[in-house]
């Protein structure tokens with residue numbers, strides 16, 4: 001008999017009833033150190049006082065009004081994002097995949113309104129993940145995500161990640177945009193080197209096409225800059241953000257330049273819940289903390305510490321781990337044994353990690369994790385690796 005919850009997830013036998021900072025607690029009181037942060041979502045950990053305050057204060061005022069009316073928190077969050085990024089304008093969604101939908105629509109509308117309606121194609125890369133909507137799965141294009149769900153949304157050109165030489169020949173007079181994650185998350189924590197991101201920007205400029213960055217996982221302080229592309233010193237035309245921006249409340253957005261967004265006039269797009277007062281109250285509180293240069297400096301310092309300790313872990317367990325990869329506190333351990341076994345061995349040591357493609361386990365802690373917790377995390381991962389060696 002089919003379970004009452006549609007069985008699309010293979011879940012771990014863990015259930016958390018409470019969270020405190022970097023810790024998640026089961027009903028029996030067992031405490032787990034959270035290096036997953038709900039898949040890069042809880043950037044300030046669990047139950048951060050400023051976020052709890054923002055949400056509960058708003059909950060007592062008004063929950064939902066719709067986008068038929070002005071939403072002061074939404075305006076404030078848009079202003080914060082515009083002040084702190086390349087963007088001139090922001091549209092709010094409830095998730096990353098909805099941000100992908102709009103990014104694709106916006107790029108196509110941009111060229112339609114410029115009198116180039118044939119420019120509909122978007123170039124994407126293997127190993128990418130852009131969400132589970134029809135546009136999201138068509139964009140990523142993997143067999144795993146698309147099989148059985150056809151006919152797929154047309155207009156995506158899939159290239160091999162890392163095959164630089166294939167990109168320019170793939171650009172034609174039908175191309176609207178290149179869509180890429182500065183650091184692939186689901187694909188196995190694969191950072192695009194700064195040089196490559198610069199190269200993509202140049203290519204887009206030379207061919208008059210748009211650069212769309214998917215920073216749903218790598219954005220909002222995760223790499224030690226507010227947005228990951230800042231490391232390369234370039235700016236996109238359109239950017240998808242979600243996960244971290246809501247700190248645990250469902251919230252996403254699309255940031256764009258005035259030129260890229262020029263086709264999105266009144267009535268061309270919308271959302272019932274997107275940018276609702278609750279989500280935007282939390283989003284403002286997240287931005288006020290994470291966009292602070294002092295906070296980002298701390299992320300970078302802690303990332304250096306964590307990475308150094310993980311290098312030691314890999315050296316101590318050469319039969320279990322191959323390498324450390326990633327950027328900032330978006331880290332991955334490439335495994336030599338099956339990554340799912342390492343994640344499971346971690347559960348026994350009460351440390352949470354998240355598997356990814358390419359046999360990687362992801363380490364995406366709250367950005368607020370402390371030095372002591374980093375040391376404890378590595379001790380627990382060390383114990384998990386030792387338990388696998390003993391098995």
Ligand SMILES: *Cc1c(COP(=O)(O)O)cnc(C)c1O
Nearest residue numbers: 095096097129130131185216217
């Ligand atoms: C998680 C993710 C998405 C999809 O976001 P949802 O909120 O799950 O819809 C899109 N792109 C990237 C890079 C992601 O990591």
